[in-house]
Amino acid sequence: MRLTSPRIAPLADSEFDAEQEEIVAPMRAGGRVxxxxxxxxxxxxxxxxxxxxxxxxxxxxNDLPAREREIVILRIGYLCRSGYEWTQHTEIGLKSGLTAAEIAAIKTGAAAPSWSPADAALLQASDELHHDQFITPATWTALKAHFSDKQCMDLVYTAGQYTQVSMILNTFGVQLDEGQTLDPDLKGF
Structure with a gap:
């Protein structure tokens, strides 16, 4: 986590106006905001x-299967040093078919020896999008060996969305939700 307190405080239940309440009502109905x-x-x-x-x-x-989508989201969250994003999507990743060992290997990226060629291509593409906002021809070719044009487009959309999410979380200082624990590798960033 980059900040230990919020720059923009989350609204308490008593602070929501009618328009804000309309936005969070479906979340509240699902359990919590x-x-x-x-x-x-x-x-x-x-x-x-x-x-x-x-x-x-x-x-x-989004045509990327949930597991593959979560690989992209977690890698982007880790590269952006977004403790909140990493924490939320670790849980989602586990529910989407990733193992704890795979989630740990996402921190290493495509160089981790355990990845299939398809997973390694997703991780390499995520790194390239994060660092250069572009997927190289070699990585694109590797992706296309496993994924359709629509899936490749959805990979870029997913990486872009979660780069934005990470910027929001990091800059506004959004803190972990109650009961969550920060990954030690993301402390002090």
């Missing part, structure tokens, strides 16, 4: 746009 959404609700129009795009990324309309 996470700190990211309590923070983003401070700008309702931006939050609505963000949620619409984010819902595409996390839906079945």
């Amino acid at each position: 996470l700190n990211i959404f309590r923070t983003m609700a401070r700008t309702p129009k931006a939050a609505k746009g963000f949620l619409a795009w984010g819902n595409y990324i996390l839906s079945r309309r």
Whole structure:
């Protein structure tokens, strides 16, 4: 975590106005409103746009299978040193078919020896998008050996979305939700 307290405080339940409450009502019905959404609700129009795009990324309309999508999200979150993002998506990744060992290997990236060629290509593409905002021809060829054009497009959309999410979380100082523990590798960033 880069900040130990929020720069933009998450809204308490008593602070939501009608428009903000409309945004978080589906989340509240599902169990709880996470700190990211309590923070983003401070700008309702931006939050609505963000949620619409984010819902595409996390839906079945995104043609990357959930496990592969989570590889991209976790790698981007790790590269951005976003403790909140890493923590949230570690749990989601496990539910999407990643093992604890695979999640640990995401920190190493494509160089970890355990990856299949398809997984290594996803990790390499994530690194290239993070560092240069471009996938090299060699990595594109490696991706295309395993993924369709739409899946490759969705990989770029996913990496871009979670780069933005990580910037929001890091800069606004969104803190972990109750009951979560920060990965020690992401302390002090």
